[in-house]
Amino acid sequence: MNISQSKLLFERAQISIPGGVNSPVRAFKSVGGTPLFIKSAKGAYLFDEDGNKFIDYINSWGPMILGHAYKPVVKAIQKKVVDSTSFGAPTELEIQMAELIKSMCPNVDLIRMVSSGTEACMSAVRLARGFTGKNKIIKFEGCYHGHADCFLVKAGSGVATLNIQTVPGVTGGVANDTLTAPYNNLHAVEKLIAENKNEIAAIIIEPVVGNMGCILPKAGFLEGLRKICDEENIVFIFDEVMTGFRLATGGAQEKLKINADLVTYGKVIGGGLPVGAFGGKKEIMEHIAPLGNVYQAGTLSGNPIAMIGGFTMLNELKNNPSIYDELEEKSFYLEKKMHKVLEHKKIPHRINRIGSMMSLHFCNHDVYDFETVSKTDISLFNKFFHHMLSNGIYLPPSGYESWFLSNAISKKDLKNTINAIEKFSL
Numbered sequence: 412m413n414i415s416q417s418k419l420l421f422e423r424a425q426i427s428i429p430g431g432v433n434s435p436v437r438a439f440k441s442v443g444g445t446p447l448f449i450k451s452a453k454g455a456y457l458f459d460e461d462g463n464k465f466i467d468y469i470n471s472w473g474p475m476i477l478g479h480a481y482k483p484v485v486k487a488i489q490k491k492v493v494d495s496t497s498f499g500a501p502t503e504l505e506i507q508m509a510e511l512i513k514s515m516c517p518n519v520d521l522i523r524m525v526s527s528g529t530e531a532c533m534s535a536v537r538l539a540r541g542f543t544g545k546n547k548i549i550k551f552e553g554c555y556h557g558h559a560d561c562f563l564v565k566a567g568s569g570v571a572t573l574n575i576q577t578v579p580g581v582t583g584g585v586a587n588d589t590l591t592a593p594y595n596n597l598h599a600v601e602k603l604i605a606e607n608k609n610e611i612a613a614i615i616i617e618p619v620v621g622n623m624g625c626i627l628p629k630a631g632f633l634e635g636l637r638k639i640c641d642e643e644n645i646v647f648i649f650d651e652v653m654t655g656f657r658l659a660t661g662g663a664q665e666k667l668k669i670n671a672d673l674v675t676y677g678k679v680i681g682g683g684l685p686v687g688a689f690g691g692k693k694e695i696m697e698h699i700a701p702l703g704n705v706y707q708a709g710t711l712s713g714n715p716i717a718m719i720g721g722f723t724m725l726n727e728l729k730n731n732p733s734i735y736d737e738l739e740e741k742s743f744y745l746e747k748k749m750h751k752v753l754e755h756k757k758i759p760h761r762i763n764r765i766g767s768m769m770s771l772h773f774c775n776h777d778v779y780d781f782e783t784v785s786k787t788d789i790s791l792f793n794k795f796f797h798h799m800l801s802n803g804i805y806l807p808p809s810g811y812e813s814w815f816l817s818n819a820i821s822k823k824d825l826k827n828t829i830n831a832i833e834k835f836s837l
């Protein structure tokens with residue numbers, strides 16, 4: 412595969428951009444090699460600057476659930492952009508967006524738009540603190556909630572990929588207010604709560620984890636947390652930045668039939684534009700300014716171009732719920748075939764999957780928390796990644812990330828993916 416243009420661009424990028432990238436995992440640091448510079452994308456495919464074509468299993472880390480350059484979204488943006496790109500004043504479109512989200516997501520009475528998943532999670536935690544008058548939060552090892560200071564304690568995603576144990580720049584005071592427990596370990600949470608009686612404002616969790624590979628909650632885990640939050644007056648926050656509008660129109664809350672108090676969104680919600688949101692119960696959301704004193708704001712929040720992109724995407728999902736059945740069928744097919752091929756090759760592995768989120772781990776044990784994912788064979792994953800890439804399959808460049816399918820992917824694309832796996836050897 413010729414990647415000479417990407418190599419040149421990466422060298423040039425490193426002169427002016429830290430590490431040559433604007434978000435760390437893109438740099439291929441863990442898998443090694445040169446990151447590919449992308450020129451365009453259409454449907455299920457990415458095209459790089461050298462003209463190579465790839466079947467895309469990242470889909471912008473989730474947002475492109477209907478494939479790249481999805482026509483209705485592109486058209487809506489084109490139509491809207493001539494009316495100016497920002498006003499800094501309210502628009503009817505923001506009401507339509509809020510109403511649409513409320514109609515899709517259980518348990519959302521009020522919703523505030525922001526510009527990223529990080530902002531959504533950061534604001535939800537501040538709100539939980541303001542609402543409860545308590546300071547500490549509990550998060551889970553390997554979960555990623557964006558790069559706000561309080562979340563960079565035992566975080567997943569790029570923090571895990573780059574193996575950064577303590578993040579310079581995060582003060583001890585902030586870090587001390589973030590308590591962590593292993594995912595899927597209710598007992599550890601009970602212990603933390605007993606040790607910090609009446610000090611916990613919120614428990615924030617990825618209801619299905621996508622940032623240490625894909626990890627599913629064990630039966631009773633989320634229900635147990637729900638019960639603890641009710642008993643201890645703790646705000647239960649679902650970080651649905653990945654799972655929102657991906658696992659179902661109503662996200663993990665709907666798919667897993669469990670309600671959070673506050674929910675954060677990102678990724679799919681913007682249809683590929685920079686959008687995030689946090690929302691939930693009225694009695695809590697009412698504490699946000701200008702209704703209440705918990706301050707939160709954004710010059711470009713509810714930006715009209717971002718809103719029309721997201722609104723159009725969510726409308727498509729709401730009006731065509733069979734999309735989720737199709738995604739399930741395609742994802743199940745890939746899981747099943749991939750398992751068969753690897754088993755035949757006698758390569759020990761586990762595939763974790765729910766709907767169109769999945770991850771492949773090379774190991775001989777179940778993968779259900781950060782410790783078990785850390786014990787998987789990451790160097791073999793890196794080899795697998797490069798093998799797949801050179802066969803035209805673009806996987807996340809890290810064993811700590813989830814794969815995302817788009818509904819633009821065809822049976823033929825999936826078969827080509829399986830064919831590439833068949834050519835893999837240790």
Ligand SMILES: *Cc1c(COP(=O)(O)O)cnc(C)c1O
Pocket residue numbers: 526527528529530532555556557558617621622650651652653677678687
């Ligand atoms: C991506 C992600 C975030 C951060 O969103 P950004 O838009 O990158 O700031 C937060 N939480 C989860 C679960 C995510 O996957």
